[in-house]
Amino acid sequence: MGRRLLEAERLTRRYGDTLALGGLSLSLAAGEFVALVGPSGCGKTTTLRVLAGLERPDAGRVLHEGVDITTTSPQQRPTNIVFQDLALFPHLSVAQNVGYGPRRRGMRRADRRARIGQLLELVGLDGFENRRPASLSGGQRQRVALARALANEPAVLLLDEPLSSLDRTRRRGLQLELKRIQRELGTTFLYVTHDQTAALRMADRIGVMHAGQLVEIGVPEQLYARPRTAFTAGFLSDGTVLSPTALEVTDETSVSIAGVRVPCADVAADAADVVAFHIPPDAIRLDAGPLRGTVTDRAYGGSTTRLTISLDGGPELTVQHPDPGVQQGAEVPIAIDTVRPLTAPEVSM
């Protein structure tokens, strides 16, 4: 990745007995769209608040272009944030909300008006200048919040699950638009979400967080198909995670599942670190194969159907299939092309 624009170095933050951040490090390059995903309470929001300067870390540093800004106030930082509940000022109009940042930074009235006009056009809300936030729909409010946070031209825009309150159709539409705006402006976006699909859809890189730590970071395709850690595989991937007891490790490059030998890809340097095995979502075929299993669950999900298959004399597998053509209870032949070893989250820090 390119130049390091904003860096978090071993951030630690405690709330009483709870460890919200346990030494998190993260580096953002100029112009990239990074998504930070993880379950609720994993420290995503705290990370954003520390980067925005709304909270001080107990330990660790925040750097902007190599300059330490850990103790810089939020007013002075090159970041702006879109809050989860948006926090649009209810007593101000749309134009006043968007113009608030430039106004506080002393921009002249005429320039401010031009900036507000540009931004509202960018988010598709021209003509809404004099409306109050309360009279807008959920999606329109999101756009106002986005325009307001962009008005100070931040080097990094921090977004805290801003789309989580919208219905699915509207959310998808806005995700695409967010991506378009990010490309158009070239601003670095750090987008926090618990929605894996959103992250996979939008981000250039995805960071997976768990228990206040960055477990793994990489491009979406890699994390989805070839995660390194058991946590990422379970959280992000549609494949099957098998515990070592569910199979037999025959040698360094292959394992045996229900008596059938399966080659092992991406073998880790140190076999002692392996805590689980991953079968990538595209590595299971249902048409023919040496294994047999029974479909124990079938969940239709639109473009793909999720099957849970219990292998005869072996573990349970999860399969995503565009059109499986099998019903629950059916017996199917199965081929597994490859398995991959997974390490524990802590090791890959």
Place this chain on the structure above:
Amino acid sequence: MQVRGFGPRTRAVVLAAAPATIAVTLGIVPVVVLVTESVVWAATPELSGMFAAYSRVGESVYLGILGRSVVLGMVLTAGCLVVAYPVTYWLAHHCPPHRRVLVLVLLTLPLWLNYVVLNYVWVWILARGGLVNHLLGAIHPSLSPVRLLYTDLSLTVGFIYIYLPYVILTLYVAMERLDDAYLAAAADLGASRMRLVTDVIVPQTAAGAAAGALIVYARIAGAFATPEILGGPRQQLIAQLITDAYLEVLDLRFAAALAFSFLAVVTFVLVVGLTSRQLRREVRRW
């Protein structure tokens, strides 16, 4: 089973009618009595004679006292707000939640005590031989005695002390609803600390402040005990004037005319305040 007779709407109206009638009657009857009492009812009514008491109210001495009472009500209400703002902000946003009720009870303790006793507390503190003068004398003999009681200072302190709890209660409710996210958003966009107050805290809590002001403004302007106990002899307020007219001079008509004039002025100021567009919007939100 269908109950015959009144529908739910009719029943609600009937239920509300009785207490509403009592409340309105209790509000209006005294005012009607007051007006009746202040006017001369002759066999051949003549305007100047009928309202003779009111023309006396128009004399500069009385107008001055009336004006002073209203202005004092406004100034001291503002004083209460100035004190209540930081206190309630701290209480609602920085005080540990499990301590809040305790602190709120301590702050509003004066509400639980007798009004006259509260005034005498300040006599005890501010008198020539009182607490403050004792402390000053202990620091250096030349500092004491200072005249504190029966001054504008003692009047101001007494009034704010007694009426502050009402303002704190109403403002606290508004302050508690103020979302910290607005403050974070404003700070993130570049607002200084001072700007957080003027751009976010005050607009978001103006309704609570207005409600508190409405409660205490007229009560301060019309207070009797505090100016009587803590104020100087030359600083009469309207309530003392009315009481004197009733009890000392026994001029009931003039007393009634004074009281009605005061009511009219206070109401007028309130109406002017409420019809200002901004304030009306805030009060509606409340």
